[in-house]
Amino acid sequence: MITRTLIELNRIFDLLNVEFFENKLIKPVIIVQRKVHKNTLGTCSTNPVWKNRHNEEKDCKYEITLSAEYLNRTVEEIVATICHEMVHLHCSQNEIKDTSNGCVYHNKKFKEEAEKRGLIIAKDKTIGWSLTTLTESTKKLILKFKIKDSAFDYYRHTIKISKPKIILNKYVCPDCGQKVSHYKELKLICGNCNKPMEKKEE
Numbered sequence: 001m002i003t004r005t006l007i008e009l010n011r012i013f014d015l016l017n018v019e020f021f022e023n024k025l026i027k028p029v030i031i032v033q034r035k036v037h038k039n040t041l042g043t044c045s046t047n048p049v050w051k052n053r054h055n056e057e058k059d060c061k062y063e064i065t066l067s068a069e070y071l072n073r074t075v076e077e078i079v080a081t082i083c084h085e086m087v088h089l090h091c092s093q094n095e096i097k098d099t100s101n102g103c104v105y106h107n108k109k110f111k112e113e114a115e116k117r118g119l120i121i122a123k124d125k126t127i128g129w130s131l132t133t134l135t136e137s138t139k140k141l142i143l144k145f146k147i148k149d150s151a152f153d154y155y156r157h158t159i160k161i162s163k164p165k166i167i168l169n170k171y172v173c174p175d176c177g178q179k180v181s182h183y184k185e186l187k188l189i190c191g192n193c194n195k196p197m198e199k200k201e202e
Helices: 002-021 075-093 108-115 136-145
Strands: 029-033 042-044 063-067 119-124 128-134 169-172 179-182 198-200
Touching: 002 029, 002 075, 002 136, 042 075, 063 075, 075 108, 075 119, 075 128, 075 136, 108 119, 108 128, 128 136
Parallel strands: 029 063
Antiparallel strands: 042 063, 119 128, 169 179, 169 198
16 A cells, blocks of 8 residues: 555656756655644655665665655645655755755745746745745656556545543632632632632633
8 A cells, every 4th residue: 555655656756856856866765654743745854864774874865754644635746745855855965055944944045946846836924935836847747757646545544533621610719819720629728718619600
């Protein structure tokens, strides 16, 4: 199931690498996992985070992650996300500072590099030049890739568990006005006045 997805993602990477990056991107480890932040479609590590245990110094790889919850989008949208992350990889390999604010805000250097590579970039007030779609020519190009739609049949469905509402019981001292709240029903004595506290009805 997910194996087919990863195989196809790696094939798409290879094709885009040839078309837009002169086949110069170092092949990363591509994974699919639960989204880390809300609305995050994908990420690319800023440093090589995978190492070969037999050759740790030379054989290191970056990581591109796609959020499992967003694999239910169109093939065009998934390709746009992969290419977006490949631009980040290109910038990291070439020491181009394309983000700020903890790698969240995408600057104009990212926009410039991305738009050289078949993408249209729009600005978001929070994350900068990050909103990504494919140009018409790129859409035509990926038709030639013959991407297997069936590789993206599955996506991660997150079930939202609603937390039960906690009702607090509120108590007040009739003399000094001291207030206490607790989720249990209690019989309380005011520490100031040594008098029973009264439950306050809503």
